[in-house]
Amino acid sequence: xxxxxxxxVIGLEVHxxxxxxxKIFCGCSTAFGAxxxxxxxxxxxxxxxxxxxxxxxxxxxxxxxxxxLECTVKKTSVWSRKNYFYPDxxxxxxxxxxxLPICEHGxxxxxxxxxxxxxxxxxxxxxxxxxxNVHDAGGGQSLVDLNRAGVPLLEIVSEPDLRDxxxxxxxxxxxxxxxxxxxxxDGNLEEGSFRCDANVxxxxxxxxxxGQRCELKNLNSFRFLKQAVEYEISRQVDVIESGGKVIQxxxxxxxxxxxxxxxxxxxxxxxxxxxxxxxxxxxxVSDAAIDAAAKALPELPRAKLQRFTSxxxxxxxxxxxxxxxxxxxxxxxxxxxxxxxxKKLSNWFLGELMRLLKEExxxxxxLRFTPAQLAELLGAVDKGTVSANAGKDVLGEMFRTxxxxxxxxxxxxLAQVSDTGAIEAVVxxxxxxxxxxxxxxxxxxxxxxxxxxxxxxxxMKGKGNPTLVNELLKKKLGG
Amino acid sequence: xxxxxLTMLELAAKLAGRTVSSEEATRACLERIRQVDPKVRAxxxxxxxxxxxxxxxxxxxxxxxxxxxxxxxxxLGLKDxxxxxxxxxxxxxxxxxxxxxxxxxxxxxxxxEAGLPLVGKLxxxxxxxGSSNESSAYFPSHNPYDLSRTPGxxxxxxxxxxxAREVFGALGTDTGGSIRQPAxxxxxxxxKPTYGRVxxxxxxxxxxxxxxPGPMARTVADTAALLQLIxxxxxxxxxSAAVEAPDYSADLEGGVRGLKLGVxxxxxxxxMDPEVEASIRETLRxxxxxxxxxxxxxxxxxxxxxxxxYLLAPAEASSNLARYDGIRYGQxxxxxxxxxxxxxxxxxxxxxxxxxxxxxxxTYALSAGYYDAYYLRAQKVRTLIRExxxxxxxxxxxxxxxxxxxxxxxxxxxxxxxxxxxxxxxFTLPCNLAGLPGLSVPCGFTKAGLPVGLQVLGRPxxxxxxxxxxxxxxxxxxxxxxxxxxxx
Numbered sequence: 014x015x016x017x018x019x020x021x022v023i024g025l026e027v028h029x030x031x032x033x034x035x036k037i038f039c040g041c042s043t044a045f046g047a048x049x050x051x052x053x054x055x056x057x058x059x060x061x062x063x064x065x066x067x068x069x070x071x072x073x074x075x076x077x078x079x080x081x082l083e084c085t086v087k088k089t090s091v092w093s094r095k096n097y098f099y100p101d102x103x104x105x106x107x108x109x110x111x112x113l114p115i116c117e118h119g120x121x122x123x124x125x126x127x128x129x130x131x132x133x134x135x136x137x138x139x140x141x142x143x144x145x146n147v148h149d150a151g152g153g154q155s156l157v158d159l160n161r162a163g164v165p166l167l168e169i170v171s172e173p174d175l176r177d178x179x180x181x182x183x184x185x186x187x188x189x190x191x192x193x194x195x196x197x198x199d200g201n202l203e204e205g206s207f208r209c210d211a212n213v214x215x216x217x218x219x220x221x222x223x224g225q226r227c228e229l230k231n232l233n234s235f236r237f238l239k240q241a242v243e244y245e246i247s248r249q250v251d252v253i254e255s256g257g258k259v260i261q262x263x264x265x266x267x268x269x270x271x272x273x274x275x276x277x278x279x280x281x282x283x284x285x286x287x288x289x290x291x292x293x294x295x296x297x298v299s300d301a302a303i304d305a306a307a308k309a310l311p312e313l314p315r316a317k318l319q320r321f322t323s324x325x326x327x328x329x330x331x332x333x334x335x336x337x338x339x340x341x342x343x344x345x346x347x348x349x350x351x352x353x354x355x356k357k358l359s360n361w362f363l364g365e366l367m368r369l370l371k372e373e374x375x376x377x378x379x380l381r382f383t384p385a386q387l388a389e390l391l392g393a394v395d396k397g398t399v400s401a402n403a404g405k406d407v408l409g410e411m412f413r414t415x416x417x418x419x420x421x422x423x424x425x426x427l428a429q430v431s432d433t434g435a436i437e438a439v440v441x442x443x444x445x446x447x448x449x450x451x452x453x454x455x456x457x458x459x460x461x462x463x464x465x466x467x468x469x470x471x472x473m474k475g476k477g478n479p480t481l482v483n484e485l486l487k488k489k490l491g492g
Numbered sequence: 493x494x495x496x497x498l499t500m501l502e503l504a505a506k507l508a509g510r511t512v513s514s515e516e517a518t519r520a521c522l523e524r525i526r527q528v529d530p531k532v533r534a535x536x537x538x539x540x541x542x543x544x545x546x547x548x549x550x551x552x553x554x555x556x557x558x559x560x561x562x563x564x565x566x567x568l569g570l571k572d573x574x575x576x577x578x579x580x581x582x583x584x585x586x587x588x589x590x591x592x593x594x595x596x597x598x599x600x601x602x603x604x605e606a607g608l609p610l611v612g613k614l615x616x617x618x619x620x621x622g623s624s625n626e627s628s629a630y631f632p633s634h635n636p637y638d639l640s641r642t643p644g645x646x647x648x649x650x651x652x653x654x655x656a657r658e659v660f661g662a663l664g665t666d667t668g669g670s671i672r673q674p675a676x677x678x679x680x681x682x683x684k685p686t687y688g689r690v691x692x693x694x695x696x697x698x699x700x701x702x703x704x705p706g707p708m709a710r711t712v713a714d715t716a717a718l719l720q721l722i723x724x725x726x727x728x729x730x731x732s733a734a735v736e737a738p739d740y741s742a743d744l745e746g747g748v749r750g751l752k753l754g755v756x757x758x759x760x761x762x763x764m765d766p767e768v769e770a771s772i773r774e775t776l777r778x779x780x781x782x783x784x785x786x787x788x789x790x791x792x793x794x795x796x797x798x799x800x801x802y803l804l805a806p807a808e809a810s811s812n813l814a815r816y817d818g819i820r821y822g823q824x825x826x827x828x829x830x831x832x833x834x835x836x837x838x839x840x841x842x843x844x845x846x847x848x849x850x851x852x853x854x855t856y857a858l859s860a861g862y863y864d865a866y867y868l869r870a871q872k873v874r875t876l877i878r879e880x881x882x883x884x885x886x887x888x889x890x891x892x893x894x895x896x897x898x899x900x901x902x903x904x905x906x907x908x909x910x911x912x913x914x915x916x917x918x919f920t921l922p923c924n925l926a927g928l929p930g931l932s933v934p935c936g937f938t939k940a941g942l943p944v945g946l947q948v949l950g951r952p953x954x955x956x957x958x959x960x961x962x963x964x965x966x967x968x969x970x971x972x973x974x975x976x977x978x979x980x
Contacts, residue, residue, distance in 0.1 A: 055595050059815045061588065062575045062597060062694040064729050096811050096858070098835055105814020157819065286858035288867060291700035291808055293730050 019215045019253075021246045022223050023181050024135075024173035027188050028166050029198040030142065030206035031074045036163035037141045038065030038108065043165075045204055049147075049158035057163035059103030064292050071165040072115070074197040075139050076298060076306045078167055079116030081195055081313055082134050086303050090115040090138075092290035097283050100157050101144035109140035109168075111287045115296065121171075121191070122315060123183040132184050133172035142166050167197070173212065173223065178242035182235050185209055190314040194339050208233045213245045215253070224249065225259040229266055229273055241266035245273050317342055325355035334363055340377045344384065351388030354395075361391060365405055369412045381415030390418040397431055397478050398422065431478040433485070436469070439477070440485045443468045454490050462486065495520040496657040497975070500566050500714040503660055507565045510554060514565030517660075518547035518609045521567045525611070525658045528978050533633050534643075534653035536572050538612035539579050543567060546609035553607060563717055564607030569659035571650045572613040573620055574600050574705070575694040583696040584616040584628040584646075587842025588822045597694025598729070599663060599705055599722045606721045611659050615649030618844045619813065620667055620698040622646050623916040625674075626907050627846040634903070635677060636976030637943055641900040644674030650708050651678040655976050661709040661718050665695060667702045668801050669895075669920025672932035675708055676895035676945025679934045679971060681715045681962065682708045686952045687927035688733035690719075691726030697812040699805035700731075702924040710972050712933060712963040716740035719955060733953070740956050748964045749783030754888035758794040759919055765898040771936035771944040772894045775965060779892070782964055787888050791880040796873045797922040802914060803857045803870035804925075809847075810854030816842060849910065878926040885951045890961055893919050895932040895945035919947060929955045933962035934971040941977070 036043055039056035056063045079086045093111035119134035144159035169188065175181045189207055192198035200207050214226035229245060232238045244266075249259050263282075264273040312320070314336055321332035321342070336342045345362055352358050366387075370377065390411070394404040399422050410421045430436060443465060444451055454461050469482050495517055498506070506512040522540055529535055550565035559565070570576065573583050575593040577600075582588040596604065603610065617627040625648030626632045633649045635641040636656040643652035647664025651674030654662050664671040666684035675682025683706045690705045697703060707718035723737035755776060760769070780786055818824035818838030825837030843851070857866040884891060896916060906913045923930040928949055935946035946965070950958045966972065 058820065060593070060595075060821070061581070061583070061591070061696045061815070062593070062692075064693050064731075066728055066730050094811050096814060098814065098817060100817075100819045100831070103815060103820065105817060106811050284860045286811070286855065286860070286863075288807060288811070288858050288863070291731075292697075 016247055016250050018218055019246075019250050020218045020220070021177055021242075022173045022214045022216060022226075023175035023177070023242060024212040025171045025175065025181060025184060026210040026212070027169040027171075027185065028208050028210075029169065029192050031071055031165040031167060031197055032199055033068060033070045033074070033165055035068055037068050037071050037139070037165035038163055041163065045206075047160055049156070050160060052160045053162070057103065058159060059105070065108060065290075067293060067296070068165065071139055072296065072298060073302075073306065074165075074195075075115050075137060075167055076303060077195050077310065078169070078192065078197055079119065079137050080303070080307050080310055081191055082116070082119035082121055082137070082169070084116035084119030084134060084137060086116050086298060087113065088298055088300070088303075089113070090296045090298075092293040092296065093287045094290050096286045099143070100155070101146050101159070101162070103144065103159060103162055107141060107143065108290055108293070110138035114138035115298070121184065121187055123180065123187050125180055125183065130174075130180070132174045132180075135170045135172050137167055137169050140166050140168060173214075173226075178239045178246070181211060181242050182239050185235060185238055187315070190337070194311060194314055196311075202233050202235075205233055209238065211238065211242055211245075213242055213249070214259070215246055215249045224253075225261050227259065227261065227273075228263045230263055230276065232266060237266055237268065240271065241273055244271065248273065311339070325349065325359075327355055327359055331356075331359040331363060334367075335359060338377075344377055344380070347384035348387050351385050352391050354391075357391065361387075361408075365408050369409065373412070375412075380412075382411045386411060386418055393418060393422065397480070400475065400479065402475065430473060430476045431481055433481060436473070436477055436481050436485055439469050439472050440465075440482070440489055443472065444489055451490065462490070465490070494524070494657075496524045496660075498660070499711050500563060500660040500709060501711070501717060503566050504563050504717075507550075507554060508559070514547040514550040514554070514567070514609060515544060517565065518543050518567045518611065521611050521659055524656075528636075528656050529658060531634060531639055531978065532636055532652050532656045532658070533631055534614055534649045534656065534658060535569070536582065536584070536613045536615050536630055536649070537580060539576075539610065542579065543609040543611045546604070546607070550607045550609065559607065561606035561608075561721060563721065565609070566660050567609045567611045568603060568718075569611050569614045569650060569653045569662040570600065571616050571647050571662065571664045573616060573665050573696045574663060575696070576600055576610065576613065579613065581613065581696070582629075583620070584618040584630065585816075585842065585844070585847070586629045586823060587816045587838070591822050593694075595694065598691035598724075598726045600694065602722050602724060603663075608721075614647075614653050614662060617646035617648070617670075618847050619696065619809070620646040620665055620670055620703075621809070621846050621850055623669070623673060623913050624901070624903070624906065625649065626903060627844055629844050632903055635900045636978050637679060637941060638900065640902055641942070642677065642903050644677035644896075644900065646670040646674075647682070647708065648674045651675055651680055651682065654678070654680045654708050654710060656978055657975070661707060661714055663705055663718075663722070664708050665698075665703055665705045666920075666924065666930075667698050667704075667805060668924050669917045671706050671708060672895050672920050672930055672945070672947060673916060675932040676934075676947075677900040677943060679937075679943035679974065679976070680708055680710055681712050681931070681933050681966075681972070682706065683715050683719060683931045683955065683958070684923065684929060685719065685723060685955055686733070686929045687924075688731050689735070689737075689929070689953065689955065690722050691724065691729045691732050693726055693728040693732075697808075699808040700812060701808060702801075702805055704924070712959055712966050713741065713744055715931075716744060716956075716959045719959075723955070735953055738956050740959055743956060743960055744963045745967070746960045747782065748779060748961055751784045751890070751961065752787050752888040753779055753784045753961070754787050754789035754884050754891040756789050756791045756794070756884070756891055756893060758791050759893040763897055763915070764894065765938075767938040768894050768897060768899060768944050771938070772892075772946060775935040775946050776892060778965060778968060782968070789884045789888055789891065791877075791884060791891075791922065793873065793876045793880050794922055797877055797925060798914060798918055800870045800873045800877065800925060801917070801921040802853065803866050804874065806850040806854030807857045807867050807870075808854065810851045810858065813843075813847065813851055818842070846910070874925050877922055881922070881926045881928060881949070889950070890954075890958060891949040893947045893949070895919060895947040899938050899940075899942035899944060923949050928952060929958055931955075931958045931962055933966060935965065935969070936971065937974070943971070
C-alpha cells in the first residue's frame with residue numbers, strides 16, 4: 014500500500030514556559046540568559062531539608078489558559094512526584110501533576126483546507142522545568158546549569174485528533190497565538206520557552222484502531238515539527254510495508270540528517286513511580302478565582318479575526334495580519350476609533366507602519382505618536398491637505414520625533430497646493446515651454462499627457478494637488 | 493549539685509536573676525560532655541566556639557535588660573537532622589559527610605533568635621531510619637541508664653544527651669516514634685507535635701507526610717517552654733498549619749480532674765514486657781486517683797499500622813533520598829566511570845544497610861503494577877487509622893498507652909532482625925499516620941533500673957492538654973529527678 018493508503022494519527026504535547034517573574038516553588042528569578050547557576054537558591058538546587066512553596070501566579074496562568082481552551086478547571090487538583098535520576102534534576106524527582114491535573118477536556122479550533130476543525134485538549138497541567146546539562150564544556154567534563162530548574166511550565170496535551178503534519182503545525186501555531194494573547198507565554202521557540210513533543214502513529218485508511226505510536230521529543234520549531242512528523246509517517250509506513258511492526262519508543266529529530274532516531278524503547282522506558290507530593294497539600298481553586306479569571310479573559314485571536322472581518326469589513330488577509338499580535342490589533346482599534354475608513358487604515362498599517370516598525374526595530378509599545386494623531390494624518394491626506402506621498406514622509410517624521418502631523422506639514426512645507434490660480438500659472442508655463450509636445454498631444458498622441466503631469470509636479474516640488482493638476486492640464490490641452 | 497543538673501526553667505530563672513551566666517552554663521555543658529560523652533557518645537559534633545559566642549551574646553542581652561526569650565541563654569542540643577548554617581550536618585549518614593549547609597532550618601533560626609546557645613549536633617539513626625541509634629553511620633549512642641543498652645532511636649543521641657545532662661534540652665524529630673521511644677528509654681519527656689505544628693523547613697526529610705520536629709527535655713514544663721519557641725506557622729513550609737500557638741505553660745498545673753482518658757484495648761495485648769505493663773497499669777490507677785475517668789476505647793485498625801507505616805514511610809523516603817546522587821554536595825564516588833556508575837557507587841558507598849533496605853522497599857511499593865496493591869492501599873488504611881482516632885476522641889480527651897512495649901534493649905540485640913526492630917514502634921506509629929500530637933513521660937523504672945514511658949495521644953493541636961495530663965503525673969512521681977548512674 015502506498016503512503017496515501019494510510020491514515021496518520023497525531024497528538025501533541027505542548028510545553029509552555031510561563032512568564033512569571035519568579036520560579037514555581039521559590040523566589041528565584043526566571044530571567045533567561047543569566048550566568049550559569051546565578052538564579053538559584055537552596056530550594057531549586059534541591060538542597061537537603063528544602064520545601065516547595067507554590068507561586069500562586071502559576072495557578073492563575075493555568076486557570077486562564079484552561080478557560081481560554083474551554084477546559085473544565087478542577088477545583089481540586091493534586092501535585093505529584095515523577096521520580097528519575099538525571100544530573101539536571103536536582104531533587105531526583107520533578108514536581109508535576111499526574112492523575113488529577115488542574116484542567117481537563119477543552120478544545121482548540123484550527124483552520125484546515127477542508128475548513129474549521131476542532132482539536133480536543135485532553136488535559137493541562139503545571140510542572141517545574143529541569144535544569145540543563147552542558148557537555149564537553151572543557152576537559153571532557155559535563156557541567157550542570159540549574160538556572161532553569163524550577164521555572165514554571167504548562168503542559169497541554171491534545172487528543173490524537175490531528176491527521177497530518179500540516180494540521181499539527183496549524184494546531185501548534187494556533188496554540189502559540191492563544192498563549193501569547195493570554196500573556197502567559199512569550200511564544201519564543203528559539204529559547205525553548207515554547208516547544209512540543211508529537212505522538213505519531215499510522216493506520217490503514219478506514220481502520221478504527223490506532224497503530225502503535227512513537228513519541229518525537231523536543232520539537233522546537235514549526236519547520237522541525239512538520240519535517241519530523243512527515244518523516245516519521247513515511248518511516249512507519251515503510252516499516253509496515255516491509256512486513257515489520259512499529260515498536261513503541263521515544264525518538265529524536267536529527268536536524269542534520271533529517272531523520273528521526275530511536276532514543277529509548279518501551280522496555281527501557283522509565284518507571285517514574287508517580288505518587289502524590291507530600292510536601293504540597295492538594296491545590297484548591299475557588300469558584301471566585303475561576304469567575305474572576307473568566308471575566309478577565311481577553312478576546313482570543315480567532316474571535317478577534319472574525320470580528321475584524323465583520324465589524325471593520327476587512328479582507329481576511331488584512332484581518333489575519335492585524336490580529337496576529339495583540340498589541341497591533343489593539344493599536345489598530347484605537348486608531349479606528351478616530352478614523353472611519355478601516356480598509357484605508359489597514360492599508361497604512363500593512364504598508365507604511367509595519368515597514369517602519371520593522372526597519373527601525375521599534376516595538377509597538379514604543380510608538381511616539383497617538384492613535385488620534387495617525388487618524389489626523391489620514392484625514393489630511395483624504396482632504397488633500399497633503400498628498401499621499403508626502404503623507405508617508407509625515408508618518409516617518411512622526412515615527413521618529415513624535416511631533417503632531419500638522420506641525421510637521423507646516424514645518425516642512427509639505428502642504429499640498431490646491432490653489433487653482435497657482436497651479437494654472439505653472440501649467441501655462443509648462444505648456445508654453447513644451448510647444449512641440451503640445452502639438453503631438455493635440456495631434457492625438459495622448460500618451461504624452463503623463464509627461465505634462467510629471468513636469469508640473471516636478472515644478473511644484475510634488476505639492477500640487479494631483480486632481481487639480483490633471484483637471485487643468487486636460488482643460489488647457491483640450492482648449 | 494552541678495549546674496547541669498538544673499532543669500531548663502531552673503537555669504532560666506538563675507539567668508534571669510543573673511546569679512549564673514549563660515557562658516557559665518554553656519561551659520558547664522561543654523565540661524559535662526568532656527566527662528561523660530566518651531561513654532554516652534551522644535554527640536557527632538560539638539560546636540564549642542559557636543555555643544560560647546551565642547552564650548556571651550546572651551549574657552550581653554541580659555546585662556542590657558533585654559533578653560530575647562524566656563529561655564535566652566539556655567544551652568541546647570540538636571539532632572543532626574536539623575540544618576545549621578556553617579556547621580556540618582550529616583543526618584548520621586556517610587553520604588552527607590562534609591556537608592556544611594548554607595542555611596538554617598526554620599526551627600534553628602527560631603532558637604537562635606530566642607537566644608539559645610546550640611552546643612552541637614546529636615547522633616541519630618541514618619536519615620532517622622531506626623529505633624536504636626545503631627544505624628548511625630558513625631557509632632551507636634549509649635543509654636545513660638545502662639551503657640550496654642540503646643538509648644532508642646532515631647533521636648537517640650538527643651535523648652541520651654538530655655538524660656546524661658550534657659545539655660538542658662534538645663530537639664528531635666519523630667516520623668514513627670523517634671522522639672517518644674528514646675524519651676521512654678531514657679527517662680526524659682519527648683513530644684511529637686501535631687503534624688504541621690512545627691516547621692519542617694531545613695529538616696532533612698525522611699518521610700515528609702509523617703516527619704515532625706519536637707522538643708525533648710527532662711521535665712514537662714521544660715518541654716512546654718521549648719515547644720513555645722518553635723510552634724509557629726512557617727510560610728516556607730506549605731504543610732505548616734496557620735494555627736496560633738497557645739501559651740503551653742499557662743495551664744500546666746490544671747490537673748486531670750474530670751478528664752476522660754481512653755485506654756485502647758488493642759494496645760494492651762500480647763508481646764508487652766510484664767514490667768512495662770505493670771508500670772503502665774499502676775500509672776493508669778494513679779490517673780484515676782487524680783480524678784480522671786478511664787474509658788475503654790477501641791482503635792480497631794491498629795493492627796495494620798505497622799504494615800501501613802512500612803509501606804508509606806519507605807515510599808516517601810525512596811523519593812526524598814534520590815537527591816543524594818553525588819552530583820551537587822556530599823560524598824561522590826570519584827572513581828566512577830560514566831553517569832550510571834557515579835550514581836550506583838555513590839549511593840552504594842554512601843548509604844548504610846537500613847537506608848538501602850527502606851529505599852528498596854519504597855521503590856518497590858511505588859513501582860508501576862504494585863502501586864495500587866501497596867502504596868494506594870496503605871493510604872486507604874491510613875485514612876481508617878485516622879478515623880479510629882477521630883471516633884475515639886469523640887469519647888475521650890486523650891488516649892494513654894505504653895510508649896514502647898519493652899524497656900531499652902541491649903545494643904546489638906536486634907540489629908540482625910529488622911522486623912523485630914520495626915515492632916518496637918508499634919505503639920508510636922499510629923499517631924504519626926494520623927498526624928496527631930503524642931507525648932512520652934517517664935512513669936517508672938524496671939527492677940533493673942530501666943526507665944518506662946507513658947504515651948499520651950491527643951486531638952490535633954491539643955498539645956497543651958497533653959502536657960497538662962503528663963504534668964499531673966509528673967508532679968506526683970518525680971522520676972525525672974532520678975539521674976542516670978553515670979560517673980563523671
